[in-house]
Amino acid sequence: MNRRKAIGGIFGLAGVGFVSVIGAKYFIGNSSHNIEKLEAHLDLIAEIVDVIIPPTMSPGAKESFVHHYIVNYMEDCATRKEYNNFINGINDLQETSVNTFDSVFEQCSTIQKKQLLENLEANSTYSGILLKLNNKLRGRSFFNILKTLTIEGYCTSSKGATKHLAYLPVPGRYDAVTELNVNQKAWATK
């Protein structure tokens, strides 16, 4: 994730070049899209996000409705480029799944699912200038969008924020320096 965007608007009247609050806009775009609707893939996306953030002692991404958030985001907020990348990425993933394991993603074993996504990550990981260039030319990669939105969707979901992270909507006080306890969870919001 991009630190610069995430540092947040801390200095001014919702001010300045800093983007305000929760990591704000990852990308800006405004063209509409008319190709296939993402909603048809809702169940598939639910399975995918649950591999990225699986249920453990705390709920996973599927139980936290992260797939709904991703579809909402892609339909209403994404740029055309990224929407297209996402749809193509979903289709490619499904194709790879069938070619590799002779099974649609949803019916793959947990290990197979994880392997498919890890391969995707390995193949889409640019860094530094190459990443910037790629993002600029083609829009962020399918995996990049998928992981970023899964993390955001999960950590801002009711279950993710309150069960997996520490969420305190009204702290009521500011203890500026505290001792970090063993296994103390990170705050869900800044």
Add this chain to the structure above:
Amino acid sequence: MKNNTQENTFDAIVVGSGISGGWAAKELTEGGLKTLVLERGRNVEHIKDYTTASKNPWDFKHRSHLTNKELKERPIQNGHCDAGNKHFFVKDSEHPYIQVKPYKWIRGYQVGGRSLTWGRQSYRFSQMDFEANKTDGYGVDWPIRYEDLAKWYDYVEDYVGISGSLESLAHLPDGVFLPPIPMNAIELHLKEKVRKLYSDRVIINGRVANLTTPKKGRGPCQYRNLCSRGCPFSAYFSSNSSTLLDAHNTGNLNMRVNSIVKEVIYDDLQKKAIGVVIIDAISKEEISYYAKVIFLNASTIATTAILLNSKSPSFPDGLGNSSGQLGHNLMDHTVNEGTYGTYDGLKDKYYIGKSPGTIYIPRFQNLNNKTKQSGFIRGYGIQGKGERENWQSKVTTGIGVSLKKQLATPGEWIISLGGRGETLPNYENKITLDYQKLDTWGLPLVKVDFEYGPNELAMLEHMTKSSEEILVKAGFKNVRSYRTRPAPGSAVHEMGTARMGKDPKTSVLNRYNQMHDVKNVFITDGSCMTSSGSQNPSLTYMALTARACSYAINQINSNEL
């Protein structure tokens, strides 16, 4: 035009209900004047209309993001708002203006204006700032000095509630403060490092209008750091939470919303302003209101636009514009996008609660011979904030259980720093009106023509370098700065266009914010500023407003106005 003179006549009219208009309303009504406040936007009732204030992240369908439709409606505002506070920012599509060169004009058209979303940073100007123009010859000399404003700073700080620390710095005078918002572990660490490394600069607690202790039924701060949605605990200062409520309680306040002021009416025979013409934003009906005294607090660019549109035989180029300075000398603070660094240490420290404050490095350049700069005159301060990374900024690897664990673990300490520098007054930086292009209400569009000069650009470069140097020397890692092209307006500190000055030939307002040419018109928003200083300016507008109101009330009571 409706001209029900008697019913439409007041002692005073205040145009605008933002941070300075709210103060004018309070002071004038408490001084016994029947006051009409005209607000061009909708009503925002304190607490009741803070519709997002208590929402959780998951209550927003798109979390903090604006949708493509919302972005399209807000091509300029969108960098300054999100899903949680967008309703306090205008839609650019409904309120267009013309940028001769890129200039962000960030606006909030509603009761309370931008006092709902301001950064709350509150610093006094110093004697050095009031003498700056005289010292180096840019602009005209301020007609006042620090001692003229000191007691008014005391007065407004005591009412507003500013948290801060006493530091005894001549170039950043102390004030009437509530206890400061404390620094966290990394901020304290950097403060100590800077103390050891530098003799010319210090890190202090940012001075913010957040109540660390309760004040007159307001606050204290609950440390949610969601201020710009409006505070259900009344714990930061806004017109809505404070001045307008007290003005209302006097029984002397009349508020008319959806009232766009078209012009100030000047009577050539009486040689004074007699009222204003408004356009009802919804019905588009024109209505006149009359008063003995008029305060313009519509915000820097908007106030001057009203004056430029107020033409009469005596003032064919805009009301009170015999100097030809009206619209000129627009300023905004120069801001760089910021520098950050991570710190490998203090892993056993954390915090509870979310601070709405910052740390601050007051100006440390051109204070004396020792700190004199070769590249630029005047100076800048640096605001900063330290925190431990969470999922929002952490760099994560992989997927699955290991990723999940990374998300729940507090990350590295990170400090971000951002400079705010003085902009020199320059006649060429200006606003005008374009009568070829009209808005929905038939009013000419504002045309903003502004760019940074060599001094501002040199300062921008310097603030980035010195921010990096501070963090590197203090042992931070991954020190990086984000540089984008300068974006004037993005500090949301627009100032000037109707400056104060001693000489009516070269300035618009006198030492009491009274128009040289039209004695019963006062301007106490950012338009009045003769120079910009490097400090966040709202506190100075508030002090100037209280002072000007006191003067106006005395003048009325002694029949001078």
